[in-house]
Amino acid sequence: MNELLKKIANQLTQYLQTKMEYRAHRPLSGGDINQVFLLKTTERGRFFVKINKASRLDMFLAEHAALEEIRESNTLQTPEPILAGVVGNHAFLVMEFIDMGAGTPRSEEALGHGLARMHQITKPVGSTAPATFGWYRNNTIGSTRQINQQEQSWGIFWREHRIGPQLRWAAERGASSTLLQKGEQLLTEIEPLLETGSPIPSLLHGDLWSGNWSTAKSGEPVIYDPALYYGDREADLAMTELFGGFSSRFYSAYSEIWLLEDGYNWRKNLYNLYHILNHFNLFGGDYGRQAERIVDTILPGS
Ligand code: ADP
Numbered sequence: 001m002n003e004l005l006k007k008i009a010n011q012l013t014q015y016l017q018t019k020m021e022y023r024a025h026r027p028l029s030g031g032d033i034n035q036v037f038l039l040k041t042t043e044r045g046r047f048f049v050k051i052n053k054a055s056r057l058d059m060f061l062a063e064h065a066a067l068e069e070i071r072e073s074n075t076l077q078t079p080e081p082i083l084a085g086v087v088g089n090h091a092f093l094v095m096e097f098i099d100m101g102a103g104t105p106r107s108e109e110a111l112g113h114g115l116a117r118m119h120q121i122t123k124p125v126g127s128t129a130p131a132t133f134g135w136y137r138n139n140t141i142g143s144t145r146q147i148n149q150q151e152q153s154w155g156i157f158w159r160e161h162r163i164g165p166q167l168r169w170a171a172e173r174g175a176s177s178t179l180l181q182k183g184e185q186l187l188t189e190i191e192p193l194l195e196t197g198s199p200i201p202s203l204l205h206g207d208l209w210s211g212n213w214s215t216a217k218s219g220e221p222v223i224y225d226p227a228l229y230y231g232d233r234e235a236d237l238a239m240t241e242l243f244g245g246f247s248s249r250f251y252s253a254y255s256e257i258w259l260l261e262d263g264y265n266w267r268k269n270l271y272n273l274y275h276i277l278n279h280f281n282l283f284g285g286d287y288g289r290q291a292e293r294i295v296d297t298i299l300p301g302s
Contacts, residue, residue, distance in 0.1 A: 001025070004090055020041045020042055025037050028048075034052045036049065037050075050095075055091070062140065064093060066228035075203075076118055100217065133153070134150035134229055135148035146229070154194055166278055170288070189298075190270070197264070205223055209245070210240075232271075239271070272294065
């Protein structure tokens with residue numbers, strides 16, 4: 001790793017056109033998908049570096065673009081992306097290193113307020129095109145491909161680019177025929193089910209579980225590792241509930257800026273089904289049965 005981190009530091013030096021040299025590095029814990037490091041340099045201080053195999057360069061380019069888009073929204077803090085590239089067999093993403101501290105009630109509140117403001121952004125800052133669901137590029141959710149083809153209809157987007165592909169991949173992974181049959185039936189119902197709300201495109205984090213935000217030493221909340229696209233804000237909120245870890249302070253603060261709509265409490269099942277199917281496709285196991293139970297909740301009697 002020493003040589004690799006030194007080469008990354010060299011590329012960074014060229015990119016930043018600055019006088020700086022590799023000083024040291026330290027592996028960090030917490031990376032689910034990538035190896036993550038603290039890179040120390042002379043003159044320019046510390047950087048946060050993610051490393052994966054060279055074939056994952058596009059994943060890092062998408063993350064670079066997503067971090068930039070969140071920063072441009074001027075709503076929540078997220079690390080400044082600096083450089084994505086390839087060194088030998090490895091792809092890397094270098095970003096600003098942020099010192100994290102302990103979460104506080106204030107930082108949870110600030111996260112709720114900031115997320116609601118981020119959700120009020122309906123298209124890239126400066127864009128003159130009409131707002132649409134999706135994004136201009138695909139990215140990944142976990143390590144799975146996430147298709148962001150832009151659509152005018154949220155129901156069509158959720159059916160064609162979220163639940164539909166995950167069900168096809170689940171079939172390839174050997175999901176039970178009951179899950180697949182129920183899933184097929186659900187696909188025909190997605191549009192009317194989602195029309196019960198009034199979705200507009202919101203700038204979403206896309207993978208907002210408790211492991212993807214922290215509190216900086218400054219006290220500000222920081223979000224990272226996005227699976228960004230423009231979609232119904234309920235999809236982000238549903239995910240915060242899926243694995244828990246967000247307190248009532250967060251939800252109250254969010255509602256102070258933007259109240260939730262009637263029907264969220266059952267629509268959230270349709271949003272979280274996407275992540276559970278993705279977990280089945282990534283990890284297998286009991287997630288298949290969990291997905292079936294969710295479909296039963298959405299379509300009782302299926
Ligand atoms: P992965 O893409 O492998 O899931 P994450 O983006 O979730 O990696 O980062 C792993 C951990 O590193 C996070 O849980 C967080 O604690 C920490 N982290 C992420 N980004 C930064 C950063 N810019 N500066 C400091 N620590 C960070």
